[in-house]
Amino acid sequence: MTNLEDALSAVDLLALDTDDATATPPTQSPLDRKINEHFSGVVVRKDLVKAVKGNAVVPSYVLEYLLAQYAATDDEATITEGIESVRGILADHYVNRNEHELIKSLIRDKGSYRIIDKVTVALDEKADVHKAEFENLQIKGVVIDDDTVKRNQKLLVGGVWCICDIEYFHSDEKNFVPWILDSLKPIQVAGVDYDRYYEARTKFETDEWIDLLMQSIGLNPEQFSPRDKLIALTRLVPFVERNYNLVELGPKGTGKSHTFSEFSPNGILISGGEVTLAKLFVNNSNGRIGLVGYWDCVAFDEFASNKKTDQNLVNVMKNYLANKQFSRGTSIYGAEASMAFVGNTTHTVPHMLKNSDLFDELPPSYRDAAWLDRIHHYIPGWEVAPIRSEMFSSGYGFVVDYLAEILRSKRSEDFSDKYKEYFTLDSSISTRDQDGIRKTFSGLMKLIHPRGEATQAEVQALLEFAVEGRKRVKDQVLRIDATMRDTMVKFRYSDASGAWHAVVTREERQYPELYRKPWDRRTDDFEGEPAPVQSVSSAAAPSPASSAFATPAVVETPRLHEGVRDLGAGQKGISYENLLLPYLRDATMIEIVDPYIRLPHQGRNLADLLSMLALAKDAADEIDVRLTTSEEPKPDFKQQQLLMLKSIKDASDASGVLLSVNLDDTIHDRRITTNRGWRIDLGKGLDMWQKPADNPFDFSRGRQEFRVIGSSFAVHFSKIPAESN
Structure with missing residues (x-):
């Protein structure tokens, strides 16, 4: 038996993308033409990195450095020749x-x-x-x-x-x-014409400039909303802002660490479990300063999974995050390195809000309110979609090390007061909270408006985003530290007319019944704002019993049929909801055995079942689903199957239905078992209907009740003996 992760790592998924990046050059967009007009020589087509990389395990900035020497142009003949030159250099000189x-x-x-x-x-x-x-x-x-x-x-x-x-x-x-x-x-850029950079910025509208920055970090701006783009660009703030402290926690595969490992020669990505006091700050034996003395940004990867921590390291780091200084022995040192902490979450947002807090995944030593209060911004990684091939850019962007040097030059500037011409933060916001807001705002301004000039609406958008990220930190600190519960902070700002604008986080709007604990007496965060949007589960509930703090109502469970149900060929009106859901309700662990989850419509059936479970459960609950299926024997189709299963898993996990997949070619049965005492034997498995019609508007595509049972079969419902349950 093989699990999905091992199967994915054992095949060459890149073989699915057989197009050579130089075979059919992408059509230049108006933005690409504008980029080449004003930044010729310092921009490169981003898909070329993939074209030259081959099996060279090097950061993107290394490859772009070489491309900048030979292919920093929009002339296709020169690009083709340049790619061959870079490929030759890598083949001859890169050490595999x-x-x-x-x-x-x-x-x-x-x-x-x-x-x-x-x-x-x-x-x-x-x-x-x-x-x-x-x-x-x-x-x-x-x-x-x-x-x-x-x-x-x-x-x-x-x-x-x-x-x-x-x-x-x-x-x-x-x-x-x-x-x-x-x-x-x-491998780094020799020199940068800063005046040219500033002058060329004036030729771009703000939206165009943001898209240029997105393409520069390798992302296709057409695949991202304005908020998504802000999240992506916030990952760059540690490179442009001194002593900036950032946290991003979210699901796997969303590109959290990519920016810190690939983007800049001025940053370093280290494993959270490998860091020591000597490596990070100073080695007492020889007095040599550590990483913080040489890098603009030190990023900690897989930070949430590091359960072994040195308390002395946490204490020294706590002082550094707050005061830009650290002491070792009898000496006190200062440094300017920003710190970014990125890690994976294994639970959904409502589950964390119901049972703990949004820092739930951090190592215990770091779930210290004083340490967390040093964080300037918390990026909601759960809002970031898993990276897909269409998210990568084939347009033009800055050569990475060119932009890295621009950002490094901006670290000495301070744009933190640029909002004061239009807005005033509420006086209840503490100095530390204001520092976090102002540093995030300053960094985003340097990235998007490098001369510090922006309209009131543009300033407002960045200020609100900065306030939200700091509020997310503060709200979770309030959950963790009981001594801070009486703090009455109003995260809001006023405009020139004196009108107040309250700021709330996305998750606060989506899960209002879970976001605030009973002791949280703050009542004015929604002042002047529309009523919070209820989650799907709470909106559908017939009573307030869905609240995390309400006493559950006693609901009588209907008696379920035990025995055989025959389904005939040509029958309609059958769906997972009316056939299976009554037996799956309230289960926290479900095992599915079906050898045929290979084709797209079979994957769609599985996704339908999982989405039904996600809708039926409370938003804050989680269900473990263990699927055992067989592997497609043909290599090309096998890759498609594995990618399909991974995509289903990503979507399912994000909804609180945690899917694990095992591949076993010896299975023949088709069944579902639950930890609530039921076993369902499915004669046809999940693939019980005829294949969907080609008509994209056919009702059967959206509703299973319109689908036709393909051939007669029986479904057997039986109780599992207590010792087996």
């Missing part, structure tokens, strides 16, 4: 980890050879020299001169992708290292 012995032999044979690899440097105290280690080439102890290290100090912390010339010289001397570093050049 599993070919490191071949490259080492090549260096030996030639005497000298140029490579592209990630280089990390450490000081050898005994020999009093710096020595380099090459990640993919897997050689270390290579002496590097002090001047090169001083010019590129990031080599000492985290490593840098470089183009290097390596020489080989053999000696019989003991412990002699035969590798000699002749030259090293970090």
Whole structure:
């Protein structure tokens, strides 16, 4: 038996996309033509990265650096030639980890050879020299001169992708290292014309500029709403704002860590479980400052899954997040690195709101109200859709390291007061809350309005988004720390006319009955706002029993039929809702065995069943569904099947029906069992109807009751013995 995740990792899903990015060049949009007109030479077509990457495991900014040398143009002939040049460079000089012995032999044979690899440097105290280690080439102890290290100090912390010339010289001397570093050049832009950048910005409308930024980070703006775009751009704020603290928690596969791993040579992504005091802040044994001293942004990946934490690290980090300083030993240090914490959530928003809080997934040591209160903005990762192929851009955007240098130059500027010409924050908002709001607002202004000039409506949109992100932090801190429950903060602002505008979070509107605990006495957050929208489950409830704090009403459960129900060929009026749902209600664990969930209409049947379960349950509850099905034997169709199952799982998990999929080619039965004591044997499995008609408006596509049973079969309902349940 194989689970879905293992099956997905075992096949080449990229083989589904067989189109060469250069075979049929995308048609340039009016925006693309405008981008090339004003930014020629510093923009590149974003789909070219995929065209040249091959099996090179390198960040996008490395590939775009090379593309900028050969294909930063809109001339298709030059692009085609440039792609071939970059492919040749990668083929000849990029060190593939599993070919490191071949490259080492090549260096030996030639005497000298140029490579592209990630280089990390450490000081050898005994020999009093710096020595380099090459990640993919897997050689270390290579002496590097002090001047090169001083010019590129990031080599000492985290490593840098470089183009290097390596020489080989053999000696019989003991412990002699035969590798000699002749030259090293970090992969980064040589220079930036800032005046040109500012002047060209004036040629773009705000919406056009936002779309240019979206394309620059590799995303297709047509696939995103205005709010989605703001969320995506907020991930860039740590690169443009000093000492900015950001959290994003959400489902898997939404691209949370992509920006921090691929976007900028000025940021570093580390595993949350690998960080230490010495690595992050300062090494007491040698006094060497850690990551925060060299990188603009330090991002912690899989932060929520890191359950082992050093309390001393949490305490030092807490002081740094608040004061930009940290103490180690007798010394006090300062640094400007922003921090981003990204992690996965395994529960839905209503489930977290009902049972804990939106920081539920964080390690216990970090669920400290004082630590969390240092966070400036909480990105609602559950609003971000899982990444699909159509979300990637084929349009033109800035070469990544060019934009990274622009953003780095903006870190010394402060736009945090730019809203004051039009708006005033409520005086009840604390200094720390205002700092969070102002820093997010400042960062977004630098990104979207780099000269600090914006209309009142544009300023208002960014201010509201900044207030919402800080309010999300504060509301969850109030849930965690009982000593802060009497804090009466009004997250609102007034305009020049004196009218107040309250700010509420999306989840507060969607789940008002879950968002606020009984002790939360704040009543004015919706002042001047439309009534909160009820969730589907609460709107459909016949009584207030669906509230998280109401006493459930006693509902008599109807007696269910035990035995056989025959369904005949040609019969209509049968749906999962009237056939299966009565037996599935109130179950918290459901097992489905059906060998044929392979074709699109069979996947649609499964999705219909799961969506029915999602609608029938309370929004704050979760159901575990375990599907066992068989694998499609044909490779091409197998890939389609696995992608289909993953898409169904993503949609189902987001609705609180947590789907796990196992693939087993030995199964034959078709059945459903629940932890509420029922087993349903399905003669035809979930695929009981004739295939849908080609007419896209046929009623049977939307309602199962209009579908026709394909052939006669029996459904057997039986009680499971208590010991088996």
